[in-house]
Amino acid sequence: MGVMERIPILELKNKTGYELPILTFEIDRTLISRFTAxxxxxxxxxxxxxxxxxxxxxxxxxxxxxxxxxxxxAVLHGATEVEFFQSVALGDTVTMKARIASARERVSGGKTTVFVNVDASYSNQLNEPVAVCRQTAIVTSK
Structure with missing residues (x-):
């Protein structure tokens, strides 16, 4: 996987609708065992x-x-909401499509904080939906 473009904090509020590069993951024993450990x-x-x-x-x-x-x-995890449609088996390939759903900026005391909602959809190798997820990230200038 290549390096993703980075979005400067002051530009985040203008990035609603920005689609991230599509990512694909092989669900193998190593990935599962690392996660469960x-x-x-x-x-x-x-x-x-x-x-x-x-x-x-x-x-x-x-x-x-x-x-x-x-x-x-600094990027902090704010919240995760997820809805599952079906399980993912060992050997499946999962594709993630994500976009910035919203970005709300707050400036206080000379520091900028942006609350970014990222919506992601996950599908398997048969293009069947596996899950949808909304993650909120809190991006702050140090």
């Missing part, structure tokens, strides 16, 4: 399918990279 969920169920909480985690490191335009900017 990180969250401490050793259920035998995850030998054949991905934990649902893995899906909204896919790709958001890239979204945060896009929003962290410089060392002077």
């Amino acid at each position: 990180a969250v401490g969920d050793g259920s035998p169920r995850w030998q054949t399918e991905a934990p649902p909480s893995l899906i909204p985690a896919l790709g958001f490191d890239r979204v945060y990279e896009l929003l962290a335009s410089s060392d002077e900017v």
Whole structure:
């Protein structure tokens, strides 16, 4: 995966509707085992399918990279809303399409904070919907 374009904090409020590059993820044993180890969920169920909480985690490191335009900017997780349509099996390929749904800027004490809502949809290799997700990121100048 290449480097994503970074959006400067002062331009975020003008980026509603911006579509991020499409990302694709192979759901393999390594990805699942790393995730389940990180969250401490050793259920035998995850030998054949991905934990649902893995899906909204896919790709958001890239979204945060896009929003962290410089060392002077901090990106914090604000909220996650997700709706699941079907499970994802080991061996599936999941495609993430995401866009900036809204960005609201607040300036206080000389510091800029932007609340960015990113909407993402996830589909499998059959182009069937797997989940939709809205994540809120809080982007602040340090």
